[in-house]
Amino acid sequence: GEDVEQSLFLSVREGDSSVINCTYTDSSSTYLYWYKQEPGAGLQLLTYIFSNMDMKQDQRLTVLLNKKDKHLSLRIADTQTGDSAIYFCAESSPNNAGNMLTFGGGTRLMVKP
Amino acid sequence: EADIYQTPRYLVIGTGKKITLECSQTMGHDKMYWYQQDPGMELHLIHYSYGVNSTEKGDLSSESTVSRIRTEHFPLTLESARPSHTSQYLCASSETSGGKEHTDTQYFGPGTRLTVL
Helix, strand or coil, X not given: CCCEEECCEEEEECCCCEEEEEXXXXXXXXXXXXXXXXXXXXXXXXXXXXXXXXXXXXXXXEEEEECCCCEEEEEECCCCHHHCXXXXXXXXXXXXXXXXXXXXXXXXXXXXX | CCCEEEECCEEEECCCCCEEEEEEECCCCCEEEEEEECCCCCEEEEEEECCCCCCEECCCCCCCXXXXXXXXXXXXXXXXXXXXXXXXXXXXXXXXXXXXXXXXXXXXXXXXXXXXX
């Protein structure tokens, strides 16, 4: 089946920018997502991008999509301690049964004061 | 903001007990999902439903069962809990076509942390 990969950990200092990366294999992906999971909670939708877009910005969040390389990134500007969480990327595709999402394994972001 | 609820939030239970984890959504979504999340963070789809009276097994084999008698309700049952069932269980739903969001976006409940002793 199709695959979505993320690095396991990222550590940054408060005030720096964070960049979380994701690669996927499905060339038919239609939408790509970023979710945030805080400790003991469910997944919260942060943002998503349609596959014909290169970039989407929403306040401190910038999503970049390189469709040719099948690479998605999430940049968090001015990272705060409250941004410490697990971040999941996901993709939807007509290749997935019922257009369900395929999730990456999650990146744990640690923000040091 | 998503209106999807899970109860209980935490459950500690002994081996052999029957348990039901509840999931409800008030958004009228047809599609609903159950994920099991291991301590290594990865999500595993264990069940999903396209609508009332539809239930399908997911990618990860699970001894649990689900039912979908009403659109808003998607309970998960373990007939005889074992320590290997200890995990975080996440419920999600997604919109049917024609809604304001495209159909694939999934909205998650807060999760149930199950511990089987």
